[in-house]
Structure formats: C-alpha cells, structure tokens
Amino acid sequence: MTLDMNSIIPQLQAVVGAEYVIHKPEDLIVFEYDGSVDRALPTVVALPDSAEQVSECVKIAERSGLPIVARGAGTGLSGGAVAEHGGLVLAMTRMTRILEVDVENRVAIVEPGVVNLHLSEQVSKHGLYFAPDPSSQRACTIGGNVAENSGGPHCLAYGVTTNHVLGLEVVYADGGIEWVGGIHRESPGFDLRGIIIGSEGTLAIVTKIAVRLLRQPEAVKTLLAVFSELDDASAAVSGIIGAGIVPAAIEMMDELCISAAEAAVHAGYPEGAGAVLLVEVDGLAEAVEEEVAAVEEVCNLYDPLEIRTATDPVEREKLWSGRKGVLGALGRLAPNYLLVDGTVPRTRLVETLSRIKGISERTGYPIANLLHAGDGNLHPSVLFDERKPGDTEAALKIGGEILELCVEVGGVLSGEHGIGLEKQEYMPLMFTDADMDVMARLRPSFSTNNIFNPGKIFPTGASCSDIRQMAAAIQRAGPGAYV
Amino acid sequence: MITRHLRTRDDLASSTIDGVEPISAVAPSSEDELREVVGAADGERLALYPRGGGTRIGLGGIPARPGIVVDMTRLNRVAAHNAGDLTATFQAGANMRMVAETLAQQGQMLALDSPLPARSTIGGTLATGLSGALKWHMGHARDTVIGMRVVQPNGSVTKSGGQVVKNVSGYDMSRLHIGGLGSLGVILEASFKLTPIPMYERTILASFDSLEGAMDVSMSVFNSHVMPLALASFGDSTARLMDVDPARPGSHVAFRLGGRPRTLDRQVDDVVKACREARAAHIGESPTPRLWRAISDFGWDADSLPDLGMRITALPSQTGDVIAAVEGCAAPDMEVAWLAHPGFGTVEGAWLGASSEGASAEDLIDIISEARRRVLTLGGWAIVLRCPTEVKRRVDVWGGEPRGSSVMRELKAQYDPNDTMNPGRYVGGI
Incomplete structure (x- = not known):
C-alpha cells in the first residue's frame, strides 16, 4: 500500500474542515490507545460532523486503501478502537446531537458521539432514561456502545445495547448511507441492525441511532450483603436467580477488592469481609419492597455478616461507593493489573472462582475478582508489576488461563468488552474454523473490502500462547478504564 | 440417499406450499441425517424447504421451484435446561407446548407465545420471527436467543453465541436466522434466556364504546409505571x-x-x-390462560383462519390510526377483524369472506393495496401473513424492497450461493 498522505490530508480537510483533521505525530498520540493494553498510532484522524461527511471520508480512504477505525470516547477495553494497522481514525466526538425525542413513543434518535449518560440526563425531565449503563457511562458514547454491544450493571434485568436499539443509520464501505431498522419496533427482512450491533466497527460506520427509552422506575432499593466466604456470596447469587427473582443488578466483590475499596473510599465494610454482594431492585414501590424482602431471605440462608438496605439516593450511593471506586483502588495493591472479562453460567460461579483462586495460589500472582454476578460476568484482575522482568508475560498467561477456564465450564470469552485485539487469538477456544469462516463472511456480505477496522475479532494466525506481541504493548489499564 | 427418507404420497400432499408439491418430504431423526439431507440437496441443486409444525408454513412468497420439504419435528429434544442459570437449549423441532411444560416444572417460561403451541416448534417460531403478545414486556423473539446452531446449506454445522446470558464473543449470527424464514440455513438448535413465571397472574378485560378510549388507556398504561406482561386490544369481530x-x-x-x-x-x-x-363502559376480569391462548392463536387456528391476514407496524401512538385503516379496508360481504398490540405499534388484520367460497382474489388484492397505501402515509409497513396463492402471484407479500435489501441479497449470495434454502419465499424474492 503506497499512501500519498500529502494528497489525502487536504482531501479530508476539504470535507471536515482543516481544524478537524489531525495528522501531526505529537497530536495523534491521544488517539493511540483505548482503555485496553493495546496501542497503535493512526496515520491520520478526522472528526466528521455529519453522515455525509463520514461518507465522503470513507470514500477518500477507500480509494487510497486506507483502513478506517471509528472511535467514540476510547473507553473500550479490548482494543476495538485502536488503529492496529494505522490508517484513518474517524473520531465521532463532534456528532453529539440528540436529534429527536419522541416522548409518547419513547424513542430517541441520537448521533453516535452522544455520551451515554447525557442522553439519560436529557430525557430525565420526561421521566425517561436509556437503560444500558456501562460503568464508563459518564464518558463512553452511544456509538461505541453499539459497536461493542455494551452492557452494564443493570443489564441483568433490562438487557444489553442491542435490546434497546431499534434502528441505525450507517455508512457502508462504498460511502452509501442507509437506515437499517428504524423507529418502529419491527421491520421486514434480515435483522441487519442486530448484526451491526456488536460488530466492533468492522461492517459499517454508524451515524445515527434510534433508541428505545424506558420509563424511570418508581422506586429503587439497594441491598448490600457482606459474607465472610466468597462461596457463600456466590451461592446466594444462584439462590436469588433460582428463587425466580431477577433484580436490576447483582454485583459482587471479593476480599482483595474489598480491602482495596476500603482503603480508598472507606466504604465501612465489616472486619473479616470475604465477599460483598450489591443487589439493586427497581420498579413499582410494592414490587421493590416484596423483592428486596425475598432477596434478603435468600441472603440470610448463607450466614451473612451484615445486610444493609437503602432507598434514599444518597444512602444508595454510599452502598455503591465501594463498588464504583474499586477499579481505581486496585492501584493501591499493585502497580499494574490485567483486567479479564468472561462469562460463565451462573451455577458455575462457585467452581470458577475457586479455580481462579487455585490459579492465583499456584502462580503466586494475586487476583482480585469483581463480578456482574447476576449475569455470570466475571472481571478477575491479575495484579502484577511490569517493572519486574517476566511479570507482564506471566500476567497475560494467567489471563489466558482464566479465559480457557471460562470456556471449559460452559462460558464465553467476553461478556461485555468485545474481542477486539485483546482476545482474537482465543477465539478458537470457542469456535471451530467453520464457525469463524461463517462469521467472517459477513464482511464481504457488507462489501467492506476489509477497510473497516481490519485485523480485529478473528485470529491472525498466532497461537494462543504467543502473546509476546501483546506483551510488548502492555500498559496498565489506566485511569480511563471502567468495568 | 435422498430417497431413503422418502415418505408417503399423503405426506407429500400435506407438505405442499402454495400449490407447489415437493419432490420429496423427509423427516431426519438425527443431526447427521439432517446434515446429509441438506448437503446432498445443495450438491444436487435441489431446493430445500424446512418445516416445523406447519402452522405458519404459508408465510412468504410462492416457492421458486419444487424441492425437498425437511420436516424437523423428529429433532425435538430438550438439549439442556439449566434452571439455576435461567437458560435452556432446544432442538428446532421441539414442540412449543412441550417446551412450556418442561420449563413450567421449574417455575420458568420462554417468552415466546407462538400460535398453536400443540403443533408449532421452536425452529418455526424463530424462523418466522413474529413475536406474540408477551413482547409487550419481554421484547422481541430475537431478544430471547443467546446462542444458535445452524446447518449451513453445504451441510456443515456452525454455532454462534453460547449458553450464557451476557456475551460479545464474535458476530451474533443468530440475528440472520431469527425472522430469516430459513432462507440462509436450517436452525438446528437454539439457546434461550428464560423468565421466571410470575407468582400470581390476573387479566383485566375492559370494554370501551369508542376506539379512542381503548387507545387512550393503552397509551396511558404504556407510559405509566405499571408494566403489564402483555397488553392487547381487539374489536367485536375478533372477540367473536x-x-x-x-x-x-x-x-x-x-x-x-x-x-x-x-x-x-x-x-x-x-x-x-x-x-x-x-371512561370504560365495562371493566371485568378474564381467565388468563384461556384469553391469552385465544389472542395468540387468533388468525392462525382453524376457527378463525382468514382469507387474508396482514401484520402492520407503525408507532405505538399510531395504533388507532392503523386500526381505522384496517377497518376502512373492507369489501362487501367481508368481515374484518383486528388485534392490536398498542405499546408495540403492531396490528394484525384478518379479512374473512362471508360466502363459503371465500373472498375473490380481486377483492383481496384491492384490500392489500388500499391498506398499504394508508399505512404508508403513516410511515409504517405491512406484510401479508396469509392469502390465497392466486393473490401471491400478483402481490408481493413482503410489501416490496425493505431498506438494506442490497446487503440482504449479498448475504444470500454469500451463505446460500446455490439458492437452495427456501428459494423465492423471503423479502425481495430472496
């Protein structure tokens, strides 16, 4: 590929405006990484302001054979927005308009750069909100949520991004602009909307999103239960689900997380706490009271050290503070951590966590466990020190071992962060060559000419154990990381 | 090898779709047999028409050419029910009533209320992708699926997704098959997230003198804190x-x-x-299972099988306008009945001829074009669920090219290059 950047840059400038094309190496560094460990410098960054501008930029890049990576806020945790092969990064952060809010039909049309939480804030005056709530929701964009099919603590009851998106306006690799799905709850033909959501920017670039809004719940109650043993907390999670209760959220932290959180935010957990469960129930006032009572009953079967509940927003915030601060607090325990994302069947949580503990004991590396437990979505963090020779490689190896364990017990490689660059070499653990071949044929079906986010999702041919290329790029998942 | 599965002449007659009699009908009893049949048909350039319970086999265009009907009802196992995980996996031929009964033993349900559950199957329900009344609360059929195994036209079996409720590992290929009418492959097995059966249920049935009253109350509940499991509206003809x-x-x-x-x-x-x-004229209570069974079966069971059935979708707030459009499109000697899901913006219209010969094709074609004209002005769309073959020859049951149809055709070319799967029956002639 020979690239004449001297010709491409003025063309991009003509489309989006000179001040919205970034090409000096020192300016490009901000676009080098996302929330993951991966890094790569884009060749050029453009910030389009409309679908038409996106389309023109795509045509310019397509003509030049320049790969295109769409980027929201860069909070992703799997390298999805990293321009591994260089090329054009389309930063969607100028497209931040909420174009339409149809209160009666509870539908909004937004641009991809709208920050997740901003939408909920904007529609709150109508008593509505946008349900997917990734922990990065103060920063992450709805376009990014669509690309990764993001979840969040509350997706246990309300589902992930795809369950809340009705339609998408997209730009194809030939620059064509088209809506798939729409503002209606059903539309004929293949569910292209559902295929594009979660495709990590590899099939089309999303320029407008029609989302479904939910009515804010009448009441919310948070329950915090502290257990001395992790096994008891895990069993309580299975007990809650098994009792036919689907709370809005069930979050869990292990002893290491608790001690880190306690040191950082003084959440007031009791002495000897081995696991903390946070359960949130919302809905009708009566439903909340009845379900929290039922949750409490289940928790009491597993010898809790303490149970606290709160309905007042300030009190609820206090119960959540330890959980929300925990990732930042892990920095107190070790200079670096490797955050792993996997999901297992909920009934296998006890076994999985005990085997992770076994891995930690065998290898000598502490592993802190943070879980969206209601979904079976684990986030073990391997603590290490990159300054020690061999530590990074060891941490990555442990991460791989944990993923293998997740798959072995019937789970999957990623619950909510995506495959991106981080996990592509692990795909064969879950999928055969035939499975992946069928998936890969989506790209020619969308005639992408492989220019959209190339080199993502599928294995590049390196073996699972060949992780040195990642090791070379590893950084600690920085202050921008959220789970 | 195909002849090994050939069954009787009667089977062939009952497997006829829109007057196109199959070359043969087969009912594979194992995954391997199914793969063999599919792969061989594709190799010999024969068309394949997958079939579940046959309750909605008439949905779609006229088969492009005679082929092999693959009856899936012997592949009917509960592959897994992990009650503690609220997940289950079924083979495509699993019967919906058996599925419901199996799950109910553990106090759980699958939020897919398909018509005629004694006959309909998991595979057929997903392939048609038409969500029932429970979609009010539980969302689309597509939102219940967490993983799928599919027999590709070349006979290979591939999977996507998994058996956990939260997963972004690879592309979600099941999206192409839910509502895809078997046009890209045969659904072999699907994994679902389940819902606990509510501890208690009641059904309120209210009657209003005007359609406005019925729509007002629907929208006011839609925009309230109350979240019904289902909400449906219907007229007197439908009730009868x-x-x-x-x-x-x-x-x-x-x-x-x-x-x-x-x-x-x-x-x-x-x-x-x-x-x-x-201002309801009457507010009463109705026995829950019976009423919702009747609502689910409406337009599909033998007693209410219409000459013409349409499904129209607009915005929730336009539901009343759609109902008015449906009621306004009637020919003399025809009864029109409607069933609406107001919070979803979906209305099912059923037209029944008064005479025993049924309605004339001309009348039905007029109704379809008039209904489409009216719905189009609302920005919605309308598909024909059921109509005589003669009408299908002259009307596109899908209502023309949907948005994204060029990508849809590319998908067909990629995944079913020999046009083996359900040819001619899906949108845009796919």
Missing part, C-alpha cells in the same frame, strides 16, 4: 372469532398482569383506575 365474550360491545383492551401479591394488587388498582379515567 376468539370465542371471548367481553360483556359489552365496543373496543376491548386486555391487560395481563403478574407478580407477587401486593405488586399484583397495585397493578390491578392502577389499571382499573386508568380504565375508569378513559
């Missing part, structure tokens, strides 16, 4: 065809409510209050 007696004539709204005791009481109170505010 469903053998439901709402006590007063007019427009009716049924609310399916569920939960723990106090929660249920509160919902009933709120719904009754909303009905009073919308």
Whole structure:
C-alpha cells in the first residue's frame, strides 16, 4: 500500500474542515490507545460532523486503501478502537446531537458521539432514561456502545445495547448511507441492525441511532450483603436467580477488592469481609419492597455478616461507593493489573472462582475478582508489576488461563468488552474454523473490502500462547478504564 | 440417499406450499441425517424447504421451484435446561407446548407465545420471527436467543453465541436466522434466556364504546409505571372469532398482569383506575390462560383462519390510526377483524369472506393495496401473513424492497450461493 498522505490530508480537510483533521505525530498520540493494553498510532484522524461527511471520508480512504477505525470516547477495553494497522481514525466526538425525542413513543434518535449518560440526563425531565449503563457511562458514547454491544450493571434485568436499539443509520464501505431498522419496533427482512450491533466497527460506520427509552422506575432499593466466604456470596447469587427473582443488578466483590475499596473510599465494610454482594431492585414501590424482602431471605440462608438496605439516593450511593471506586483502588495493591472479562453460567460461579483462586495460589500472582454476578460476568484482575522482568508475560498467561477456564465450564470469552485485539487469538477456544469462516463472511456480505477496522475479532494466525506481541504493548489499564 | 427418507404420497400432499408439491418430504431423526439431507440437496441443486409444525408454513412468497420439504419435528429434544442459570437449549423441532411444560416444572417460561403451541416448534417460531403478545414486556423473539446452531446449506454445522446470558464473543449470527424464514440455513438448535413465571397472574378485560378510549388507556398504561406482561386490544369481530365474550360491545383492551401479591394488587388498582379515567363502559376480569391462548392463536387456528391476514407496524401512538385503516379496508360481504398490540405499534388484520367460497382474489388484492397505501402515509409497513396463492402471484407479500435489501441479497449470495434454502419465499424474492 503506497499512501500519498500529502494528497489525502487536504482531501479530508476539504470535507471536515482543516481544524478537524489531525495528522501531526505529537497530536495523534491521544488517539493511540483505548482503555485496553493495546496501542497503535493512526496515520491520520478526522472528526466528521455529519453522515455525509463520514461518507465522503470513507470514500477518500477507500480509494487510497486506507483502513478506517471509528472511535467514540476510547473507553473500550479490548482494543476495538485502536488503529492496529494505522490508517484513518474517524473520531465521532463532534456528532453529539440528540436529534429527536419522541416522548409518547419513547424513542430517541441520537448521533453516535452522544455520551451515554447525557442522553439519560436529557430525557430525565420526561421521566425517561436509556437503560444500558456501562460503568464508563459518564464518558463512553452511544456509538461505541453499539459497536461493542455494551452492557452494564443493570443489564441483568433490562438487557444489553442491542435490546434497546431499534434502528441505525450507517455508512457502508462504498460511502452509501442507509437506515437499517428504524423507529418502529419491527421491520421486514434480515435483522441487519442486530448484526451491526456488536460488530466492533468492522461492517459499517454508524451515524445515527434510534433508541428505545424506558420509563424511570418508581422506586429503587439497594441491598448490600457482606459474607465472610466468597462461596457463600456466590451461592446466594444462584439462590436469588433460582428463587425466580431477577433484580436490576447483582454485583459482587471479593476480599482483595474489598480491602482495596476500603482503603480508598472507606466504604465501612465489616472486619473479616470475604465477599460483598450489591443487589439493586427497581420498579413499582410494592414490587421493590416484596423483592428486596425475598432477596434478603435468600441472603440470610448463607450466614451473612451484615445486610444493609437503602432507598434514599444518597444512602444508595454510599452502598455503591465501594463498588464504583474499586477499579481505581486496585492501584493501591499493585502497580499494574490485567483486567479479564468472561462469562460463565451462573451455577458455575462457585467452581470458577475457586479455580481462579487455585490459579492465583499456584502462580503466586494475586487476583482480585469483581463480578456482574447476576449475569455470570466475571472481571478477575491479575495484579502484577511490569517493572519486574517476566511479570507482564506471566500476567497475560494467567489471563489466558482464566479465559480457557471460562470456556471449559460452559462460558464465553467476553461478556461485555468485545474481542477486539485483546482476545482474537482465543477465539478458537470457542469456535471451530467453520464457525469463524461463517462469521467472517459477513464482511464481504457488507462489501467492506476489509477497510473497516481490519485485523480485529478473528485470529491472525498466532497461537494462543504467543502473546509476546501483546506483551510488548502492555500498559496498565489506566485511569480511563471502567468495568 | 435422498430417497431413503422418502415418505408417503399423503405426506407429500400435506407438505405442499402454495400449490407447489415437493419432490420429496423427509423427516431426519438425527443431526447427521439432517446434515446429509441438506448437503446432498445443495450438491444436487435441489431446493430445500424446512418445516416445523406447519402452522405458519404459508408465510412468504410462492416457492421458486419444487424441492425437498425437511420436516424437523423428529429433532425435538430438550438439549439442556439449566434452571439455576435461567437458560435452556432446544432442538428446532421441539414442540412449543412441550417446551412450556418442561420449563413450567421449574417455575420458568420462554417468552415466546407462538400460535398453536400443540403443533408449532421452536425452529418455526424463530424462523418466522413474529413475536406474540408477551413482547409487550419481554421484547422481541430475537431478544430471547443467546446462542444458535445452524446447518449451513453445504451441510456443515456452525454455532454462534453460547449458553450464557451476557456475551460479545464474535458476530451474533443468530440475528440472520431469527425472522430469516430459513432462507440462509436450517436452525438446528437454539439457546434461550428464560423468565421466571410470575407468582400470581390476573387479566383485566375492559370494554370501551369508542376506539379512542381503548387507545387512550393503552397509551396511558404504556407510559405509566405499571408494566403489564402483555397488553392487547381487539374489536367485536375478533372477540367473536376468539370465542371471548367481553360483556359489552365496543373496543376491548386486555391487560395481563403478574407478580407477587401486593405488586399484583397495585397493578390491578392502577389499571382499573386508568380504565375508569378513559371512561370504560365495562371493566371485568378474564381467565388468563384461556384469553391469552385465544389472542395468540387468533388468525392462525382453524376457527378463525382468514382469507387474508396482514401484520402492520407503525408507532405505538399510531395504533388507532392503523386500526381505522384496517377497518376502512373492507369489501362487501367481508368481515374484518383486528388485534392490536398498542405499546408495540403492531396490528394484525384478518379479512374473512362471508360466502363459503371465500373472498375473490380481486377483492383481496384491492384490500392489500388500499391498506398499504394508508399505512404508508403513516410511515409504517405491512406484510401479508396469509392469502390465497392466486393473490401471491400478483402481490408481493413482503410489501416490496425493505431498506438494506442490497446487503440482504449479498448475504444470500454469500451463505446460500446455490439458492437452495427456501428459494423465492423471503423479502425481495430472496
């Protein structure tokens, strides 16, 4: 590929405006990484302001054979927005308009750069909100949520991004602009909307999103239960689900997380706490009271050290503070951590966590466990020190071992962060060559000419154990990381 | 090898789709047999028409050419029910009633209320992708699926997704098959997330003198804190065809409510209050299983099988306009009945000829074009669920090219290059 950047840059400038094309190496560094460990410098960054501008930029890049990576806020945790092969990064952060809010039909049309939480804030005056709530929701964009099919603590009851998106306006690799799905709850033909959501920017670039809004719940109650043993907390999670209760959220932290959180935010957990469960129930006032009572009953079967509940927003915030601060607090325990994302069947949580503990004991590396437990979505963090020779490689190896364990017990490689660059070499653990071949044929079906986010999702041919290329790029998942 | 599965002449007759009699009908008893049949048909350039219980086999265009009907009903196993995980996996031929009964033993359900569950199957319900009344609360059929295994036209079996409720590992290929009418492959097995059966359920049935009253109360509940499991509205003709007696004539709204005791009481109170505010002529209660079974079966069971059935979708707030459009499109000597899911913006219209010969094709074609014209002005769309073959020859049951149809054709070319799967029956002639 020979690239004449001297010709491409003025063309991009003509489309989006000179001040919205970034090409000096020192300016490009901000676009080098996302929330993951991966890094790569884009060749050029453009910030389009409309679908038409996106389309023109795509045509310019397509003509030049320049790969295109769409980027929201860069909070992703799997390298999805990293321009591994260089090329054009389309930063969607100028497209931040909420174009339409149809209160009666509870539908909004937004641009991809709208920050997740901003939408909920904007529609709150109508008593509505946008349900997917990734922990990065103060920063992450709805376009990014669509690309990764993001979840969040509350997706246990309300589902992930795809369950809340009705339609998408997209730009194809030939620059064509088209809506798939729409503002209606059903539309004929293949569910292209559902295929594009979660495709990590590899099939089309999303320029407008029609989302479904939910009515804010009448009441919310948070329950915090502290257990001395992790096994008891895990069993309580299975007990809650098994009792036919689907709370809005069930979050869990292990002893290491608790001690880190306690040191950082003084959440007031009791002495000897081995696991903390946070359960949130919302809905009708009566439903909340009845379900929290039922949750409490289940928790009491597993010898809790303490149970606290709160309905007042300030009190609820206090119960959540330890959980929300925990990732930042892990920095107190070790200079670096490797955050792993996997999901297992909920009934296998006890076994999985005990085997992770076994891995930690065998290898000598502490592993802190943070879980969206209601979904079976684990986030073990391997603590290490990159300054020690061999530590990074060891941490990555442990991460791989944990993923293998997740798959072995019937789970999957990623619950909510995506495959991106981080996990592509692990795909064969879950999928055969035939499975992946069928998936890969989506790209020619969308005639992408492989220019959209190339080199993502599928294995590049390196073996699972060949992780040195990642090791070379590893950084600690920085202050921008959220789970 | 195909002849090995050939069954009787009667089977062939019952497997006829829109007058196109199959070359043979086969009912594979194992995954391997199914793969063999599919791969061989594709290799020999024969068309394949997958079939579940046959309840909605008439959905879609006329088969492009005779082929092999693959009866999936022997592949009917519960592959897994992990009650503690609220997940289950079924083979495509699993019968919907058996599925419901299996799950109910553990107090769980699958939020897919397909018509005629004694006959319909998991695979057929997903392939048609038409969500029932439970979509009000539980969302689309597509939102219940967490993983899928599919037999590709070349006979290979591939999977996507998994058996956990939260997963972004690879592309979600099941999206192409849910509502894809078997046009890209044969659904072999699907994994679902399940829902606990509510502790108690009650159904409020309210009647209104005017359609406006029925729509007002529907929208007011849609935009309230009460979350019914289902909410459906219907007219007098529909009530009669469903053998439901709402006590007063007019427009009716049924609310399916569920939960723990106090929660249920509160919902009933709120719904009754909303009905009073919308000046209901009568507010009563209806036996839950029977009414919702009738609503689900409407337009598909032998008693109410219409000459013409359409499914129209617009915005929730336009539901009343769509109903008016449906009622406004009738020919002399024809009865028109409607069933609406107002919070979803979907209306099913059924037209029945008064004479025993049924309605004339001309009349039905006029109704379809008039209904489409009216719906188009609302920005919605309308598909034909059921009509005589003669009408299908002259009308596109899918209502023309949907948005994204060029990508859809590319998908067909990629995944079914020999045009083996259900040829001619899907949107845009796919």
